[in-house]
Amino acid sequence: xxxxxxxxxxxxxxxxxxxxxxxxxxxxxxxxxxxxxxxxxxxxxxxxxxxxxxxxxxxxxxxxxxxxxxxxxxxxxxxxxxxxxxxxxxxxxxxxxxxxxxxxxxxxxxxxxxxxxxxxxxxxxxxxxxxxxxxxxxxxxxxxxxxxxxxxxxxxxxxxxxxxxxxxxxxxxxxxxxxxxxxxxxxxxxxxxxxxxxxxxxxxxxxxxxxxxxxxxxxxxxxxxxxxxxxxxxxxxxxxxxxxxxxxxxxxxxxxxxxxxxxxxxxxxxxxxxxxxxxxxxxxxxxxxxxxxxxxxxxxxxxxxxxxxxxxxx
Amino acid sequence: xxxxxxxxxxxxxxxxxxxxxxxxxxxxxxxxxxxxxxxxxxxxxxxxxxxxxxxxxxxxxxxxxxxxxxxxxxxxxxxxxxxxxxxxxxxxxxxxxxxxxxxxxxxxxxxxxxxxxxxxxxxxxxxxxxxxxxxxxxxxxxxxxxxxxxxxxxxxxxxxxxxxxxxxxxxxxxxxxxxxxxxxxxxxxxxxxxxxxxxxxxxxxxxxxxxxxxxxxxxxxxxxxxxxxxxxxxxxxxxxxxxxxxxx
Numbered sequence: 125x126x127x128x129x130x131x132x133x134x135x136x137x138x139x140x141x142x143x144x145x146x147x148x149x150x151x152x153x154x155x156x157x158x159x160x161x162x163x164x165x166x167x168x169x170x171x172x173x174x175x176x177x178x179x180x181x182x183x184x185x186x187x188x189x190x191x192x193x194x195x196x197x198x199x200x201x202x203x204x205x206x207x208x209x210x211x212x213x214x215x216x217x218x219x220x221x222x223x224x225x226x227x228x229x230x231x232x233x234x235x236x237x238x239x240x241x242x243x244x245x246x247x248x249x250x251x252x253x254x255x256x257x258x259x260x261x262x263x264x265x266x267x268x269x270x271x272x273x274x275x276x277x278x279x280x281x282x283x284x285x286x287x288x289x290x291x292x293x294x295x296x297x298x299x300x301x302x303x304x305x306x307x308x309x310x311x312x313x314x315x316x317x318x319x320x321x322x323x324x325x326x327x328x329x330x331x332x333x334x335x336x337x338x339x340x341x342x343x344x345x346x347x348x349x350x351x352x353x354x355x356x357x358x359x360x361x362x363x364x365x366x367x368x369x370x371x372x373x374x375x376x377x378x379x380x381x382x383x384x385x386x387x388x389x390x391x392x393x394x395x396x397x398x399x400x401x402x403x404x405x406x407x408x409x410x411x412x413x414x415x416x417x418x419x420x421x422x423x424x425x426x427x428x429x430x431x432x433x434x435x436x437x438x
Numbered sequence: 439x440x441x442x443x444x445x446x447x448x449x450x451x452x453x454x455x456x457x458x459x460x461x462x463x464x465x466x467x468x469x470x471x472x473x474x475x476x477x478x479x480x481x482x483x484x485x486x487x488x489x490x491x492x493x494x495x496x497x498x499x500x501x502x503x504x505x506x507x508x509x510x511x512x513x514x515x516x517x518x519x520x521x522x523x524x525x526x527x528x529x530x531x532x533x534x535x536x537x538x539x540x541x542x543x544x545x546x547x548x549x550x551x552x553x554x555x556x557x558x559x560x561x562x563x564x565x566x567x568x569x570x571x572x573x574x575x576x577x578x579x580x581x582x583x584x585x586x587x588x589x590x591x592x593x594x595x596x597x598x599x600x601x602x603x604x605x606x607x608x609x610x611x612x613x614x615x616x617x618x619x620x621x622x623x624x625x626x627x628x629x630x631x632x633x634x635x636x637x638x639x640x641x642x643x644x645x646x647x648x649x650x651x652x653x654x655x656x657x658x659x660x661x662x663x664x665x666x667x668x669x670x671x672x673x674x675x676x677x678x679x680x681x682x683x684x685x686x
Contacts, residue, residue: 127567127568127571128590128593128594128597128621129623130572130586131623132620132621132622132623133586133589133590133593135620135621136593136597136620136621136655137589137593137680137681139620139652139655139656140652140655140656140659140680140681141656141680141681142652144649144652144653144656145649146646146649146650146653182678219653
């Protein structure tokens with residue numbers, strides 16, 4: 125028996141664990157990352173010259189539930205044609221039985237890595253608004269994400285965002301379209317199941333109150349995402365926005381992702397932030413910050429005018 | 439040699455769903471012996487090297503203790519005490535080796551060469567040659583070393599079986615490609631085009647043959663893993679640990 129070097133062991137381990145793509149249109153290029161239940165590989169579709177990300181479920185699927193879930197996720201995503209939502213190209217099963225889907229490959233950091241970058245506060249807020257726009261679009265189509273967190277958001281090279289991993293997505297109302305044949309509330313989207321990520325999960329989601337979830341559940345997670353994105357240098361009005369988005373009671377949160385977007389807009393424009401009550405002092409400080417140049421122009425004008433009057437009158 | 443492909447190949451056990459651990463508890467002595475062969479094939483080198491690395495035993499002592507260890511596994515019912523819900527098999531075996539060494543140190547009257555049973559035919563010189571290449575790790579790193587050597591031994595058995603299968607099925611090019619691309623440490627790595635020229639194949643054949651050989655290698659690894667684990671849960675846990683996912 126020949127000696128297997130450490131390098132050979134490493135290659136064999138990769139060879140034995142890599143997905144067998146024979147019978148698919150894809151050619152394996154490498155591994156991108158591993159999650160709790162799946163591994164994402166980089167593959168190429170030679171017929172289109174296109175790189176794709178292949179998400180392969182690592183767990184056995186004896187009952188077919190996972191395949192159904194992945195198919196469901198793909199069909200939800202097929203309805204969400206938005207530049208901020210990663211499109212799924214295909215769902216299938218590998219020769220070894222594992223279920224996969226092919227989606228758009230995005231080269232860029234995840235939001236958690238972006239948050240550690242040197243991006244300015246304004247850049248971070250505009251990026252966050254693009255996330256809000258994608259999520260608001262999904263909400264408008266009746267889809268909750270339910271697992272929004274920095275690890276599920278990619279940032280492209282031009283500052284574009286892609287909201288990924290819609291595996292826990294929930295259709296809010298009974299659709300009158302091809303989604304109608306989806307298995308209703310089974311397995312991972314079942315009643316009472318606690319699904320999501322601690323720290324980003326709204327209290328009602330953590331309690332497993334599936335029936336009471338609505339867009340405000342995602343608003344909570346978005347507030348947590350904003351907090352993460354801002355890091356430790358959060359101005360008070362932005363902190364107030366995060367607090368409002370992450371209020372324990374859904375009724376106290378922003379009613380929609382767009383309402384949250386609007387408040388962030390107000391902050392960026394130097395207008396009064398809805399989540400941040402202002403006394404006269406805070407209002408004056410905000411107005412001063414917003415109209416600083418005009419303020420000093422007026423002051424200068426008044427000083428000059430006053431001086432002319434004073435000295436001219438002599 | 440216990441890990442020879444003729445022993446590792448099909449025919450001794452059904453292809454799947456049969457555990458050597460279960461067979462080792464059979465009342466039929468022949469079945470127990472065959473089961474032991476399978477366990478020995480995967481574990482003798484990790485055990486021997488562990489004795490050399492962790493317990494710093496000299497060659498003769500390590501050889502004696504290895505023989506005694508495997509004799510005790512089935513002959514004295516050590517394996518019957520294994521509970522897969524409490525530990526992985528290799529963790530259990532490593533613990534048994536430690537216990538054996540501790541007992542041997544207390545009991546100077548220890549019987550040599552497996553306590554009177556026929557010694558196994560193990561190529562200790564081969565294991566020594568491998569140790570000379572890899573070097574002995576520090577004793578405190580020997581748990582990881584045992585795990586790594588277990589993987590090396592498992593994969594080595596699988597490679598031997600793959601070689602035998604490819605030869606038996608008239609597919610020497612499949613194994614040649616697998617050997618050149620996945621086993622050889624050539625630097626720089628050959629490209630598919632290099633291999634196609636070298637073996638007189640088309641690049642498409644290289645892709646397909648290599649994929650088929652890897653698929654078969656994976657199947658053999660999983661089969662060996664299934665045979666050397668005691669429960670479905672342990673098998674899946676080991677497969678996930680080794681390959682990153684649990685198989686169907």
